[in-house]
Amino acid sequence: MSTHIEAQAGDYAETVLLPGDPLRAKYIAETFLTDVKQVNRVRNAFGYTGTYQGHRISVQGSGMGIPSMSIYINELVREYGVKTIIRVGSCGGMAPDVHVRDVLLASGSTTDSAVTANTFGPGVHYAPLANFELLDTAYHVAEKLGIQVKVGDIFAADRFYNDELDMQKLADYGILGTEMESAGLYLLGAKLHFKALSVLTVSDLIFGEEKASAEERERTFNDMIKIALETAIQQG
Numbered sequence: 112m113s114t115h116i117e118a119q120a121g122d123y124a125e126t127v128l129l130p131g132d133p134l135r136a137k138y139i140a141e142t143f144l145t146d147v148k149q150v151n152r153v154r155n156a157f158g159y160t161g162t163y164q165g166h167r168i169s170v171q172g173s174g175m176g177i178p179s180m181s182i183y184i185n186e187l188v189r190e191y192g193v194k195t196i197i198r199v200g201s202c203g204g205m206a207p208d209v210h211v212r213d214v215l216l217a218s219g220s221t222t223d224s225a226v227t228a229n230t231f232g233p234g235v236h237y238a239p240l241a242n243f244e245l246l247d248t249a250y251h252v253a254e255k256l257g258i259q260v261k262v263g264d265i266f267a268a269d270r271f272y273n274d275e276l277d278m279q280k281l282a283d284y285g286i287l288g289t290e291m292e293s294a295g296l297y298l299l300g301a302k303l304h305f306k307a308l309s310v311l312t313v314s315d316l317i318f319g320e321e322k323a324s325a326e327e328r329e330r331t332f333n334d335m336i337k338i339a340l341e342t343a344i345q346q347g
Protein backbone atom coordinates (compact mmCIF):
# COMPACT_ATOMS: atom_id res chain seq x y z
CA MET A 112 0.00 0.00 0.00
CA SER A 113 1.09 3.59 -0.61
CA THR A 114 0.14 6.86 1.07
CA HIS A 115 -3.14 7.34 -0.84
CA ILE A 116 -3.75 3.84 -2.26
CA GLU A 117 -4.57 0.74 -0.21
CA ALA A 118 -3.87 -1.80 -3.00
CA GLN A 119 -1.29 -4.54 -2.47
CA ALA A 120 1.78 -4.95 -4.70
CA GLY A 121 0.69 -6.49 -7.99
CA ASP A 122 -2.94 -5.32 -7.70
CA TYR A 123 -2.60 -2.86 -10.60
CA ALA A 124 -2.03 -3.83 -14.21
CA GLU A 125 0.89 -2.24 -16.07
CA THR A 126 -1.61 -0.14 -18.05
CA VAL A 127 -4.04 2.17 -16.24
CA LEU A 128 -6.92 4.23 -17.63
CA LEU A 129 -7.09 7.43 -15.57
CA PRO A 130 -10.36 9.42 -15.52
CA GLY A 131 -10.65 12.44 -13.22
CA ASP A 132 -14.01 11.28 -11.90
CA PRO A 133 -13.85 8.17 -9.67
CA LEU A 134 -17.43 7.33 -10.70
CA ARG A 135 -16.26 7.21 -14.32
CA ALA A 136 -13.63 4.73 -13.16
CA LYS A 137 -16.42 2.62 -11.61
CA TYR A 138 -18.51 2.92 -14.80
CA ILE A 139 -15.59 1.83 -16.99
CA ALA A 140 -14.78 -1.15 -14.76
CA GLU A 141 -18.41 -2.29 -14.54
CA THR A 142 -19.22 -1.71 -18.24
CA PHE A 143 -16.07 -2.72 -20.10
CA LEU A 144 -14.00 -5.04 -17.87
CA THR A 145 -14.59 -8.61 -16.70
CA ASP A 146 -13.24 -10.35 -13.56
CA VAL A 147 -13.15 -6.97 -11.85
CA LYS A 148 -11.55 -6.46 -8.44
CA GLN A 149 -11.76 -3.14 -6.62
CA VAL A 150 -8.21 -2.23 -5.54
CA ASN A 151 -8.68 1.22 -4.02
CA ARG A 152 -11.35 2.96 -1.94
CA VAL A 153 -9.18 5.45 -0.04
CA ARG A 154 -10.79 8.94 -0.22
CA ASN A 155 -13.32 7.43 -2.66
CA ALA A 156 -10.64 7.62 -5.37
CA PHE A 157 -11.88 4.32 -6.75
CA GLY A 158 -9.44 1.98 -8.47
CA TYR A 159 -10.21 -1.32 -10.23
CA THR A 160 -8.35 -4.05 -12.06
CA GLY A 161 -10.02 -6.38 -14.53
CA THR A 162 -9.70 -7.95 -17.95
CA TYR A 163 -10.41 -6.44 -21.38
CA GLN A 164 -10.24 -8.80 -24.37
CA GLY A 165 -7.94 -11.10 -22.40
CA HIS A 166 -5.61 -8.30 -21.25
CA ARG A 167 -5.22 -7.13 -17.67
CA ILE A 168 -6.15 -3.44 -17.37
CA SER A 169 -6.67 -1.10 -14.41
CA VAL A 170 -8.72 2.05 -14.07
CA GLN A 171 -8.14 4.67 -11.37
CA GLY A 172 -9.90 7.95 -10.56
CA SER A 173 -7.37 10.80 -10.28
CA GLY A 174 -9.49 13.67 -8.92
CA MET A 175 -9.49 17.12 -10.51
CA GLY A 176 -6.39 19.09 -11.41
CA ILE A 177 -2.68 18.38 -11.69
CA PRO A 178 -1.95 18.34 -7.91
CA SER A 179 -4.48 15.57 -7.22
CA MET A 180 -3.64 13.59 -10.35
CA SER A 181 0.10 13.81 -9.59
CA ILE A 182 -0.38 12.04 -6.27
CA TYR A 183 -2.01 9.04 -7.96
CA ILE A 184 0.47 8.96 -10.84
CA ASN A 185 3.51 9.10 -8.57
CA GLU A 186 2.18 6.28 -6.42
CA LEU A 187 0.98 4.15 -9.37
CA VAL A 188 4.33 4.41 -11.14
CA ARG A 189 6.77 4.42 -8.21
CA GLU A 190 4.98 1.95 -5.91
CA TYR A 191 2.95 -0.26 -8.25
CA GLY A 192 5.14 -0.40 -11.35
CA VAL A 193 2.62 1.12 -13.78
CA LYS A 194 4.13 1.63 -17.24
CA THR A 195 1.33 3.19 -19.33
CA ILE A 196 -1.28 5.76 -18.28
CA ILE A 197 -4.11 6.81 -20.59
CA ARG A 198 -6.23 9.67 -19.28
CA VAL A 199 -9.91 9.52 -20.27
CA GLY A 200 -11.32 12.94 -19.47
CA SER A 201 -13.87 15.60 -20.34
CA CYS A 202 -12.90 18.98 -21.77
CA GLY A 203 -14.31 22.26 -22.98
CA GLY A 204 -14.11 22.79 -26.75
CA MET A 205 -12.24 25.91 -27.91
CA ALA A 206 -11.35 25.63 -31.62
CA PRO A 207 -14.03 26.74 -34.12
CA ASP A 208 -14.30 23.26 -35.69
CA VAL A 209 -14.54 21.44 -32.32
CA HIS A 210 -18.05 20.46 -31.25
CA VAL A 211 -19.72 18.90 -28.22
CA ARG A 212 -19.30 15.10 -28.29
CA ASP A 213 -16.06 15.27 -30.35
CA VAL A 214 -13.18 13.09 -29.20
CA LEU A 215 -9.78 14.80 -29.00
CA LEU A 216 -6.31 13.28 -28.74
CA ALA A 217 -3.88 15.62 -26.94
CA SER A 218 -0.61 15.51 -28.91
CA GLY A 219 0.70 18.17 -26.52
CA SER A 220 -0.53 20.25 -23.62
CA THR A 221 0.07 23.92 -22.99
CA THR A 222 -0.49 25.04 -19.39
CA ASP A 223 -0.58 27.95 -16.97
CA SER A 224 0.22 25.52 -14.15
CA ALA A 225 3.44 26.22 -12.24
CA VAL A 226 4.55 22.58 -12.47
CA THR A 227 6.61 23.01 -15.62
CA ALA A 228 8.28 26.23 -14.44
CA ASN A 229 8.87 24.76 -10.99
CA THR A 230 10.49 21.71 -12.58
CA PHE A 231 12.90 23.55 -14.89
CA GLY A 232 13.30 26.98 -13.30
CA PRO A 233 13.07 30.40 -14.95
CA GLY A 234 13.82 30.71 -18.67
CA VAL A 235 12.73 27.21 -19.72
CA HIS A 236 9.16 26.73 -20.98
CA TYR A 237 8.91 22.95 -21.31
CA ALA A 238 6.53 21.52 -23.95
CA PRO A 239 4.70 18.50 -22.45
CA LEU A 240 4.05 15.95 -25.22
CA ALA A 241 2.13 12.70 -25.56
CA ASN A 242 3.96 9.43 -26.07
CA PHE A 243 4.01 9.18 -29.86
CA GLU A 244 3.54 5.40 -29.99
CA LEU A 245 0.34 5.66 -27.93
CA LEU A 246 -0.86 8.67 -29.92
CA ASP A 247 -0.25 6.93 -33.23
CA THR A 248 -1.96 3.74 -32.00
CA ALA A 249 -4.97 5.69 -30.68
CA TYR A 250 -5.35 7.59 -33.95
CA HIS A 251 -5.40 4.41 -36.01
CA VAL A 252 -7.62 2.57 -33.50
CA ALA A 253 -10.16 5.41 -33.80
CA GLU A 254 -9.98 5.24 -37.59
CA LYS A 255 -10.67 1.47 -37.51
CA LEU A 256 -13.57 1.96 -35.06
CA GLY A 257 -15.04 4.64 -37.35
CA ILE A 258 -14.76 7.31 -34.63
CA GLN A 259 -13.61 10.72 -35.86
CA VAL A 260 -10.94 12.31 -33.69
CA LYS A 261 -9.11 15.62 -33.76
CA VAL A 262 -5.46 15.75 -32.69
CA GLY A 263 -3.69 18.77 -31.24
CA ASP A 264 -2.74 20.98 -28.32
CA ILE A 265 -4.92 20.94 -25.19
CA PHE A 266 -4.79 23.68 -22.57
CA ALA A 267 -4.39 22.24 -19.06
CA ALA A 268 -5.81 24.99 -16.88
CA ASP A 269 -4.63 25.50 -13.33
CA ARG A 270 -8.05 26.86 -12.38
CA PHE A 271 -11.48 25.80 -13.66
CA TYR A 272 -12.83 29.29 -12.86
CA ASN A 273 -10.42 31.87 -14.23
CA ASP A 274 -11.62 35.32 -15.34
CA GLU A 275 -8.10 36.59 -16.05
CA LEU A 276 -7.11 34.13 -18.77
CA ASP A 277 -7.34 35.12 -22.47
CA MET A 278 -9.02 31.95 -23.79
CA GLN A 279 -9.60 33.53 -27.21
CA LYS A 280 -5.88 34.10 -27.66
CA LEU A 281 -5.19 30.45 -26.79
CA ALA A 282 -7.82 29.37 -29.34
CA ASP A 283 -6.25 31.72 -31.92
CA TYR A 284 -2.96 29.88 -31.39
CA GLY A 285 -4.58 26.52 -32.18
CA ILE A 286 -5.59 25.13 -28.79
CA LEU A 287 -8.40 22.62 -29.38
CA GLY A 288 -9.87 22.47 -25.89
CA THR A 289 -9.29 22.89 -22.18
CA GLU A 290 -9.17 20.57 -19.19
CA MET A 291 -7.01 20.44 -16.08
CA GLU A 292 -4.49 17.57 -16.17
CA SER A 293 -2.81 16.69 -19.48
CA ALA A 294 0.33 18.86 -19.12
CA GLY A 295 1.02 17.33 -15.70
CA LEU A 296 0.46 13.83 -17.04
CA TYR A 297 2.92 14.38 -19.91
CA LEU A 298 5.50 16.08 -17.69
CA LEU A 299 5.41 13.15 -15.27
CA GLY A 300 5.53 10.68 -18.17
CA ALA A 301 8.83 12.25 -19.23
CA LYS A 302 10.17 12.40 -15.67
CA LEU A 303 9.17 8.92 -14.52
CA HIS A 304 9.55 7.18 -17.91
CA PHE A 305 6.04 5.85 -18.43
CA LYS A 306 3.95 6.14 -21.61
CA ALA A 307 1.25 8.82 -21.38
CA LEU A 308 -1.71 9.88 -23.50
CA SER A 309 -4.86 11.96 -22.94
CA VAL A 310 -8.02 11.01 -24.79
CA LEU A 311 -10.77 13.56 -24.17
CA THR A 312 -14.45 14.07 -24.92
CA VAL A 313 -15.81 17.58 -25.45
CA SER A 314 -18.56 18.06 -22.85
CA ASP A 315 -19.20 21.79 -23.39
CA LEU A 316 -18.00 24.76 -25.41
CA ILE A 317 -15.96 27.64 -24.00
CA PHE A 318 -17.36 30.12 -26.53
CA GLY A 319 -20.87 28.65 -26.87
CA GLU A 320 -23.82 27.40 -24.88
CA GLU A 321 -24.05 23.82 -26.22
CA LYS A 322 -23.68 20.99 -23.69
CA ALA A 323 -24.14 17.27 -24.18
CA SER A 324 -27.11 15.65 -22.43
CA ALA A 325 -26.31 13.01 -19.83
CA GLU A 326 -27.28 10.23 -22.26
CA GLU A 327 -25.21 11.70 -25.09
CA ARG A 328 -22.27 12.17 -22.77
CA GLU A 329 -22.43 8.52 -21.83
CA ARG A 330 -22.49 7.41 -25.46
CA THR A 331 -19.63 9.67 -26.53
CA PHE A 332 -17.66 8.86 -23.39
CA ASN A 333 -18.04 5.26 -24.54
CA ASP A 334 -16.29 6.15 -27.82
CA MET A 335 -13.39 7.67 -25.88
CA ILE A 336 -13.22 4.68 -23.54
CA LYS A 337 -13.22 2.19 -26.45
CA ILE A 338 -10.35 4.09 -28.09
CA ALA A 339 -8.40 4.08 -24.82
CA LEU A 340 -8.98 0.37 -24.13
CA GLU A 341 -8.12 -0.73 -27.68
CA THR A 342 -5.00 1.49 -27.57
CA ALA A 343 -4.05 -0.07 -24.25
CA ILE A 344 -4.12 -3.60 -25.66
CA GLN A 345 -2.61 -2.75 -29.05
CA GLN A 346 0.37 -0.71 -27.82
CA GLY A 347 3.74 -2.26 -28.54
Ligand SMILES: O=P(O)(O)O[C@H]1O[C@H](CO)[C@@H](O)[C@H]1O
Binds near residue numbers: 174175176202291
Ligand atom coordinates in the same frame (compact mmCIF):
# COMPACT_ATOMS: atom_id res chain seq x y z
O1 LIG B 1 -13.74 14.80 -16.57
P1 LIG B 1 -12.39 14.88 -15.88
O2 LIG B 1 -11.50 13.75 -16.24
O3 LIG B 1 -12.48 15.11 -14.39
O4 LIG B 1 -11.67 16.20 -16.51
C1 LIG B 1 -12.17 17.52 -16.50
O5 LIG B 1 -13.26 17.73 -15.62
C2 LIG B 1 -12.81 18.37 -14.40
C3 LIG B 1 -13.43 19.74 -14.30
O6 LIG B 1 -14.82 19.67 -14.35
C4 LIG B 1 -11.29 18.48 -14.53
O7 LIG B 1 -10.69 17.36 -13.90
C5 LIG B 1 -11.11 18.48 -16.01
O8 LIG B 1 -9.84 18.14 -16.47
Ligand SMILES: O=c1cc[nH]c(=O)[nH]1
Binds near residue numbers: 201203204289314317
Ligand atom coordinates in the same frame (compact mmCIF):
# COMPACT_ATOMS: atom_id res chain seq x y z
O1 LIG C 1 -11.74 21.48 -17.25
C1 LIG C 1 -12.76 21.55 -17.96
C2 LIG C 1 -13.55 20.40 -18.26
C3 LIG C 1 -14.67 20.55 -19.05
N1 LIG C 1 -14.98 21.77 -19.52
C4 LIG C 1 -14.22 22.86 -19.24
O2 LIG C 1 -14.53 23.97 -19.65
N2 LIG C 1 -13.12 22.71 -18.47
